[in-house]
Amino acid sequence: MGFQPEPKNINFIDAGKKVLRIERECLEQLEEFINQEFAIACEMMFHCSGKVVVMGMGKSGHIGRKIAATLASTGTPAFFVHPGEASHGDLGMISPNDIVLAISNSGESQEILSLIPVIKRLAIPLLCMTGRPESTMARAAQVHLCIKVPFEACPLGLAPTSSTTATLVMGDALAVALLEAKGFTQEDFALSHPGGALGRKLLLHVSDIMHSGGEVPTVTEHASLRDALFEITRKKMGMTVIVQAEGQIAGIFTDGDLRRVIDMNIDLQSTPIAQVMTHGGIRVPPQILAVDALNIMQQKNITSLLVEEQGKLIGVVHLHDMLRAGVV
Numbered sequence: 001m002g003f004q005p006e007p008k009n010i011n012f013i014d015a016g017k018k019v020l021r022i023e024r025e026c027l028e029q030l031e032e033f034i035n036q037e038f039a040i041a042c043e044m045m046f047h048c049s050g051k052v053v054v055m056g057m058g059k060s061g062h063i064g065r066k067i068a069a070t071l072a073s074t075g076t077p078a079f080f081v082h083p084g085e086a087s088h089g090d091l092g093m094i095s096p097n098d099i100v101l102a103i104s105n106s107g108e109s110q111e112i113l114s115l116i117p118v119i120k121r122l123a124i125p126l127l128c129m130t131g132r133p134e135s136t137m138a139r140a141a142q143v144h145l146c147i148k149v150p151f152e153a154c155p156l157g158l159a160p161t162s163s164t165t166a167t168l169v170m171g172d173a174l175a176v177a178l179l180e181a182k183g184f185t186q187e188d189f190a191l192s193h194p195g196g197a198l199g200r201k202l203l204l205h206v207s208d209i210m211h212s213g214g215e216v217p218t219v220t221e222h223a224s225l226r227d228a229l230f231e232i233t234r235k236k237m238g239m240t241v242i243v244q245a246e247g248q249i250a251g252i253f254t255d256g257d258l259r260r261v262i263d264m265n266i267d268l269q270s271t272p273i274a275q276v277m278t279h280g281g282i283r284v285p286p287q288i289l290a291v292d293a294l295n296i297m298q299q300k301n302i303t304s305l306l307v308e309e310q311g312k313l314i315g316v317v318h319l320h321d322m323l324r325a326g327v328v
Helices: 012-033 036-046 058-073 116-121 136-140 162-182 186-191 197-203 225-235 255-263 290-300 319-325
Strands: 052-056 078-080 099-104 126-130 143-146 218-220 239-243 249-254 304-309 312-318
Touching: 012 162, 036 126, 036 143, 036 162, 052 058, 058 078, 058 099, 058 162, 116 126, 116 136, 126 136, 126 162, 136 143, 218 225, 225 239, 225 255, 239 312, 249 255, 249 304, 290 304, 290 319, 312 319
Parallel strands: 052 078, 052 099, 099 126, 126 143, 218 239
Antiparallel strands: 239 249, 304 312
């Protein structure tokens, strides 16, 4: 290992808290820039028939990627284009129906400035987010969003800290304001996050994960208790459904019922299952959300639900199915 310098006499906890204090102060001052320009920017983005194209270099680019991702996931179609790549062909990704949101704390990013004449020639609306209202980018923009901060949290005043936080927060303000204007719902959010926990909870229905057909343990109401036990063993779901001739649900028999029956000293061979089953059973329709079915299981302290349509059995959903699907 190379030479490791000794840390200066510094309290790391105090240093960290100082950064938080500085950035909080800067964010409080940012509120004055949520003004009429901000409202106009929101109106333009709301009525945009294309996408919001976010651009930024360096740290502004990193923040820009996050802003584009937040917009896209909250109902405002958006994507990030690197200004350097845009000069070498990626500008073709932008259409006249789009809006460009260009980010630069100094407002003098040469990579973005070189693109502005082309953006204007294509008549693409230009929004700029800078820390200097007098900058070239700010003056070229149709709408300028100011993200000016009095100082950086970096003691050298060099590393983008307070300024990048302010940029990120301004982007969040845009995204959330647009979300509210569009009436964006939890279900809408889930559609853009199908792989996430919320997506699974809001998009997954019982019909998507239930057992059906030959996987469902069933016996007729004329079967013996012994036949029912064989069916429970074969299908390995800890229960069987008792059905009538036309598929109507008559009842259910579970492992728990078996323990009760054993205590009653009932003959397994001759006792009809209809005599010892639980009549009816707890049922849900196939279109119910899996998370709602899980809530029923928890409330009733059971591990299986019967899935029915017009009184007929079409499937069974088990707690293990919920676990496999990631609903739990």
